[in-house]
Amino acid sequence: MDREIGDIYDQISGQISPQEFEARVEEKVSLMGELCDRRTAAMLVAREFGEVELKVASIRPETGKVTFLGKVISISAVHEFPRGDGSLGRVANLAVGDETGTVRIVLWDELVEPVTKGEIAVGHTFRVRGFTREGYFGTEVTLDRGGLEEVEAEIETRVDAYKISEIRADMGEITVLGKVVDPGEVREFSRRDGTVGLVRSVTLGDDTGKIRLTLWNEKAEMEIEEGETLEVVNAISRERYGQVEIQAGGYSALRKSDELIEFQEKITAISEMEAGSIYSISGFVSGLGEVREFGRDDGTIGRVANIYISDDMGRVKVSLWDDHVRLIERIDLGSRIELFDCMAKVGWNGELEVTCGWRTKVTFAPPE
Template sequence: MVNFEEIEEIFKRLEGKLTPEEFTSKVETKFTEMNGLCDSRTAAMLVASELGLNENVKIKDMTADKGNVVFIAKVTSVGDIKEFSRDNDTMGRVVNLNLADETGSIRAALWDDAADLVKIGDIKMGQAIKVKGFIKQGQRGLEVNVGRGGNVEHVEIEVPVKVKAHKISEIKAGMNDLNVLGKVLDIGKVRTFARKDGKTGKVANITIGDETGKIRVTLWDAKAESPGVNAGDIVEVMNAYARENTFSNSTELSLGSGGGIAKSSAVVTYNEPLTPISDIGINSAYSVAGHVSGIDDIREFDRPDGTKSKVSNIYISDNTGRIKVALWAEHADLVNELEIGSEIRIVDAFAKSGRNEEVELSAGARTSIQVIRK
């Protein structure tokens, strides 16, 4: 005999298609047909499937009274793993994910062994996963808890996500929870810095572009060390926030602990807009192309912090004018490769007023330079 309590949860999900007695009878028949090759719960799931019940639920259909749920979703953000001490003096681990499918999104908390999957890199931003967990009402809405009785596994399918992707031209400082598709144009070096608590932090920048423009994205710590993307990749930046860079007068994206970046199969195009030299004004970044019409020597100097650096100047011309370009630090060595007449392309140089109030370009850490023809 089948114990109804063992299959009651599955029966409730049939939403009145059968009476409890009818469902139990069908489960007992199925159990007999399987000749002991499954337990009563599996037999109940087989019966439910034959009656049109899909084990996987959509996020929009989840309610707090569903109890255990199984669903397939895409990981749209991964939080930091937190450790805590239990009353029995054992240590626990928990990490929060944001998951989404084509119907909506939901927060999931992974506990202990499930949280360790994030720690070892088995669960990452952008992956499709199948989740078995317990749904309940949390402080910020419904959430799924994956503990000892739950499970998380990878699935090799594309999960369409109901998340608005912003065009880069739409992004304004102060906006939060931004999702952006773009092409990786440049990946900067990882830099270290001292936090207020004395610990060392890491930061790196990448630049992405779409058909409406480009924007810099700041990555912190583990994301800075291993962003998992390369120049030329199409990526999805998720759960970012926008802020104003007062130095460059531009809006940038930043990824905190709940944000991330992942490769995407989407098609995104970007073409770098080049500004004629005669149209360059001060206090903004420009991309230009032209031929080298002047080269100065490299000069070394001491920074205020006591470290040494170097700078060299070149002049480039196009059919609209001529402009001085200061090449700082590693860019200064480029003069050893150039000749008068070399064709060059400079991306994201900052324009400022130089001597005699003439406009000049400054090529620093954010600038990329390509020698097209020597």
């Protein structure tokens, strides 16, 4: 049984065999089609046997109704806000975790009262019952009345940094140590209120993989150099364009570390690529196309050019867009070339091809 549903089965393992459980999961998926993935189906099957207590790492925005045990790691200040009807609302957040991870719990209005009275404190353990949603800081659990039941339980919360391969979408309170693979560039963007903000995309790596880190405003202006080690504390994760990324927001801390982190770029053979995934490839230029211009909906002019890259295992067509098109002026047949973070897809003729987006890094060297 795979890890995706194994943790759910563990909660009812004394009531049903693993073979029967998997059969019921597949039946649910078959009956509900695209409305239900394997994980959701497993939750539905488990609930037929009563209340299921999950591990925090298993909780996702789409999980719905959840029950789990957790220890309070941090408590936010109580925030008051005006409602449309003129009344005053209140909200507070708890970070609650176990040995697998951390999740944010949102308390509204009268549910905030135990926080103001000191009845909820860091280190207290609770059985939590609520409903999940995707919040600004990742997965959130919203409680109903009676959703926090204090219990006597020994819970060891995770305090060490995550390996990059362990980070999945919609996690909160993430700490990660990574080597700066690409420091990125600071870019400006316009907010809805007309002000200008700053954003920066940094690539971090460790011995398990690499991940994109998004920095905002003053964090984006931090001096960061390739090869340095960064420690990111209290970050959140999101899935974007099919890839998991982390973001350092207002609650996050970012600092340099002296710890040495090993990272080695994984280069995929052209013949091993599959459509829908992001890869890094290396080879030599075996074909050059012409630059074409096209009009966008906003009236601006874009540019695109196609080249072909070959390695020992195959050959693939590569689309270069806008800023990357300038490379055509400097490369020639036989040039060594590396593409980092390019997307493989199926072209109009049904063959696999590669496209270079804004996050793709291209390096090349003249023919030997």
